Amino acid sequence: MTTTGTQPTPTPDEGPLGTGDHAAERAALLADPALGGARRRTALAALTDRWLTGLYRAAGSPPGTALVAVGGYGRGELSPRSDLDVLLLHEGPLDAELAERIWYPVWDSGAALDHSVRTPAEARAVAAEDLKAQLGLLDARHLAGDPALTAALRSTVLADWRSGAPARLPELHELCTARAERHGELSFLLEPDLKEARGGLRDVVALNAIAATWLADAPRDGLDAAAERLADVRDALHLATGRATERLSLQDQDQVAAQLGVLDADTLLRQVYESARTVAYASDVTWRSVERVLAARANRGRRISRLGFPFSGVGRTGGAVGKGAVERRPLAEGVVEQDGEAVLAQGARPATDPVLPLRAAAAAAQAGLTVSYATVRRLAAEAKPLPVPWPDEAREQLVTLLGAGEACLPVWEALEAEGLISRLLPDWERVRCRPQRNAVHRWTVDRHLIETAVKAAAMTRRVARPDLLLVAALLHDIGKGWPGDHSEAGEVIIRDLAVRMGFDKTDTDTLALLVRHHLTLVDTATRRDPDDPATVDLITKVVGTLPHLELLHALTEADATATGPAAWSSWRASLVHGLVARSAAQLAGGLALPADAEPTADEERLAVEAARTLAPALALHAQTEAGAGGVAEPGVPEPMGVELTLAIPDQPGLLGTVAGVLALHRLTVRKAGLRELDPIGAGPVLLLSWTVAAEYGELPEAARLRADLRRALDGSLDVARKLAERDAAAPKRRGIATPPPVVTVAPGAVSLSATVLEVRAHDAPGLLHRIGRALDAAGVRVRTAHVSTLGADAVDAFYVTDQDGRPLAAERAAQVARSVQEALG
Structure with missing residues (x-):
């Protein structure tokens, strides 16, 4: 064959x-x-x-x-x-x-x-x-x-x-999997085996064999053309070499390209890679379909057997579950889980929701699923391009998708197979399937970029801006599609892309710095004297700040480990780590945390009301995606958020209680702030300013949310018990592996009047509630808090004191940090 x-x-x-x-x-x-x-x-x-x-x-x-x-x-x-x-x-x-x-x-x-x-x-x-x-x-x-x-x-x-298909197809799948492990993926190999590698001609034979069972069929768009292209290349290889070989060796690629009338060997490889990806994606989709059909047949057979009837196959439908029996579980707005895949909810309207492709992809990846073939096809056909600049939600969903790590890969492949990635990032087309003729590199340029993002997802706890790390990882080599130094070209491209994606000037400058200098740390560490003060001066002048150094260090490691084993040895790692440590010492001066803004007139009014009445004062304001007072893009749905401001006389457990009520209403916290005021000199009032959005579905009624907040604060609503009951009743869904939470004590120079605890964790329902309860149980007061949700990651800072309002002793602070980390464990 x-x-x-x-x-x-x-x-x-x-x-x-x-x-x-x-x-x-x-x-x-x-x-x-x-x-x-x-x-x-x-x-x-x-x-x-x-x-x-x-x-x-x-x-x-x-x-x-x-x-x-x-x-x-x-x-x-x-x-x-x-x-x-x-x-x-x-x-x-x-x-x-x-x-x-x-x-x-x-x-x-x-x-x-x-x-x-x-x-x-x-x-x-x-x-x-x-x-x-x-x-x-x-x-x-x-x-x-x-x-x-x-x-x-x-x-x-x-x-x-x-x-015999129910028995033979699993055997065929094992055969295909073993062959892929032996020969690798055709679309990433510099010297691919056109027949045996994953995505090669053997897989086309397997797809035809599956179709012959009548149980499932492969997506046919582009498949015949891809198979014909691979066969044409193999013919040219046979003619050019005079041998019955299937391996497209480097030494033969120019001859094969000439035989086919292709511009050059790189163009030939890109065509081969594109064809192989079409075959590989069709294989993935088809095998998932086979697994579902065989599982449905087996389940139906067990049901019939229990009724006393023999089981005898069910023709072309494969015994699929009847329409009324399909179970659908919500994942995000407009997205549900069905049969182990993410699909669109019945009410989803891609034509009026341009963020839906990214939202579906992020929800699928975070749940450890992929997006169904029919769903991706529908999104590609119906979804409108994102407005420029992107809505905030689109940027957050991209970061959430990348933050899923390994689970991002099959989702990304599905989006790319239908052209959705190039639609989101037009410059992606220049690096797509682009070979890297360097033995150090394991991947094509585009796959290296997404692999770097996967590696970076495991390092998000090391940086204060995981969103910038993930985006820089995804785009650090985007300049390889252009002439000249790819780092310099990449800096120009990333500035344009960052503006397109809605990043502000400060974040755009940071992304540009990371892309322009993503090789600087490793080049400097391996080529300059690490003990020379001028070497450290060079790095500190490039990065400027400690947060930038953290980002560049993480990006350097993610880039190198994604390249291949030869690019990141223990020796290189130690040199880079030493240079970063010396540079960090020179840049030391504490973490720059957001400064408290002056209270607005509405916030002062609420604080005065709370101080005078000794009761909570609450205000809720709807907010469009464009921001307070912003104008939504014409024709674009407005994913409404809510600005919640609460002023209340200080009392224990306030932070955890309010966060718990929001979690009960399935509201996710995008950002939050907590600070202490004394508006009339009658005692401290805590002012909480939150920006929240619905996890899925519609926002709760303001009156209901206000009533539950007041019940929780007066003790008539047991928030912790309600959350525990809901979690126990919820169906268990497989998740993804995420970096463990990290809780640290910031250097004393950050604040002279409080101890600053930094929490970096994977965002999850009730996360802020658990942090607040842990701090309350530790017997500390939260004087100020800065809470940010960046994609799938929470980056929070809490200014805490003892009950007398003083910073915590070092040993006490470390104990509180351990307690919070254990609560999040």
Whole structure:
């Protein structure tokens, strides 16, 4: 089985064709410039049919026998150096010399022959034992002799394949998986095996075999063209090398490109990679469909067995679960889980919700799922381009998607297969499938970028701005699609992209710095004297601040580890770490945390009201995605948020209680602030300013939220118990591995009047509630808090004191940090 394609039925020539005549005709056919691609493969198969038919007839062609082409030859296509897979089928006794009279002329010609002589019963038995033999027989095609014998064999083998599909398809899947592990992914290899690697011609054969079961079929858009392109490249490889090789070696790529009329070897590889990705994605989609169908058949069989009826397959539907029995669980606004995939909710409207593709992708990745093929297709067809600059939610959802780490990869591949990534990031098309002719690199440029983001997702606890780290990781090599130094080109591109994505000037400058200098740390550490003060001065002048240094260090490590084992050794890591440590010491001066803004008139009014009445004062204001007072883009839905301001006389457990009520109402905290005021000199009032959004569905009614807040504050609503009951009743869903939470005590220079606890954790419902309860249980007062949700990561800072209003002693502060970390564990 060597190639794929249609199943033409060439008409054999009636007269015998000698070996010499065949060789001459074959050479003329291969040299004909008018024949190429599928036409040449078909013509070569037809010529071979005539030759073998002539040899069979010259050998006697006794009744009760048939000559049958199988495997790739059976599909009617032959590459210049393909094996000839031939079966001599017979009933009853057979002249022992008949086969030799056919095979010997083939061997004498130098053609590679894979032959067998069997009765139909023997062929069927071999197929039952040998999966590869059964796959070859699925493509059986009659050449000569008794056509009824061939037809009966084809019918029997196909019936066996369909009836045995529930057992044989898992075996085929294991075979494909093992082959991929041995040969790698075709779309990322500098010297790919066009047949055996994942995404190669073997996978196309497997997809056709799955389709023959009638249980599932592959997405066909672009698949035939991809398979034909891979077959064309293999033909050119055979002609250029004169060998029956499947490996597209570096030394042969220029010749193959010339043979195909392609501009150069890089263009050739990009075409090969694009075709392989089409095949690989079709395989992923198809195997998921197979798994669902087989699971549904098994479940239906168990149900029927319990009722006392035998189970006997269910035709083409595969026993899919009936419409009313499908379980759907909400993941995000407009997105639900069904059959282990993320799909659109019934009320979702992609045409009026341009953020939906990113929201669906982020929700799927964070849940450890992928987005269904039908959903991605619908999003690609119906979703409108994002407005420029992007809404805040779009940027947050991209960061959330990247923050899922390994779980991001299949989702990203699904979006890219339908062109959604290039639509979001137009410059992505220049790096897509771009080879890197460097033995150090394991991946194409685009895959290296997403792999770097995956590595960076494990490092988000090391930096104060995980969103900037993830975006810089995704785009740090975006300049490789342009002439010149890719770091310099990348800085220009990232500035444009950052503005497009809605980052402000400060964040844009930070991203530009990271992209421009993503190689600076490792180059400086390995090429300069690390003990020379000028070396440290160079780094500190480049980064400017300690947060920038943290970001650049994490990006450097993520980039190197994503490149390959040779790019990040323990020696390099130690050199970079030492340089960063010395630079950090020089930049030391404490973490720059947001300064408290002066209270607004509304906040002062609420604080005065709370101080006078000794009761909570609450204000709720709707906010569009564009921000307070902002104007939403025409035609773009407004994912409404709520600004909640609460003033209340200080009392224990305030932070955790309010956060718990928000979690009960399925509100996610985008940002939050807490500070202490004394507006009339009657005692401290805590002012909480929150920006929240609905996890999915609509926002709760303001009156209901206000009533629950007041009940929680007066003790009539047990928030912790309600949350625990809801969590216990919720269905358990597989999640993704995330970096563990990190709780640290900031240097004393950050604040002279309080101890600053920094919390970096994966965002989750009730996270702020758990932090607040842990701080309350530790017996400390929260004087000020700065809470930020950046994609899937929470980056919070809490200014705490003891009950007398003094900073905590060092040992006490460390104990409180440990308590909070244990509560989040």
